[in-house]
Amino acid sequence: MQYWLFKSETTTWSWDQQVAKGDAGEEWDGVRNYQARNFMREMKVGDRGFFYHSQKERAIVGIVEVIAEAHPDSTTDDDRWECVDIKAVKPVKTPVTLDDIKAEPRLSEMVLVRNSRLSVQPVTAEEWRIVCEMAGVSD
DNA sequence: GCCAACGTTGGC
DNA sequence: GCCAACGTTGGC
Numbered sequence: 791m792q793y794w795l796f797k798s799e800t801t802t803w804s805w806d807q808q809v810a811k812g813d814a815g816e817e818w819d820g821v822r823n824y825q826a827r828n829f830m831r832e833m834k835v836g837d838r839g840f841f842y843h844s845q846k847e848r849a850i851v852g853i854v855e856v857i858a859e860a861h862p863d864s865t866t867d868d869d870r871w872e873c874v875d876i877k878a879v880k881p882v883k884t885p886v887t888l889d890d891i892k893a894e895p896r897l898s899e900m901v902l903v904r905n906s907r908l909s910v911q912p913v914t915a916e917e918w919r920i921v922c923e924m925a926g927v928s929d
Numbered sequence: 930g931c932c933a934a935c936g937t938t939g940g941c
Numbered sequence: 942g943c944c945a946a947c948g949t950t951g952g953c
Contacts (some may be wrong), residue, residue: 799950905951907936907952
């Protein structure tokens with residue numbers, strides 16, 4: 791099982807909207823970046839991810855799960871672009887902000903810190919554990 | 930609102 | 942195939 795981080799602007803697609811989709815989930819469409827797409831191609835059903843709000847809020851606010859592997863992005867006819875489907879699992883108890891992450895030396899290698907522009911990123915098992923601890927969630 | 934970092938495009 | 946120009950993202 792792999793861990794990931796999905797980044798979204800609240801005005802484009804927020805955690806609340808994701809939660810409203812329930813177990814049916816929603817496709818993570820609109821990605822037009824090869825690196826991000828390639829990570830989505832590696833995802834397997836059951837993989838977990840953090841849901842991160844970029845721009846104003848800049849915090850991890852929830853846990854999501856991959857429920858469908860990469861398939862063509864329905865928002866474009868361009869067959870280069872694919873996306874996975876994800877569903878909200880649960881909100882975090884305490885949002886973990888970018889500042890919190892930067893203040894934690896063990897998280898200094900996170901892609902979120904090193905390459906802030908990448909919208910879909912891998913998270914290591916250790917990083918996952920540490921962030922979950924900070925967020926007050928059990929897994 | 931600014932700007933640094935990064936990715937993409939297109940001319941050569 | 943290189944690289945300058947341009948567009949976009951996201952932190953500050």
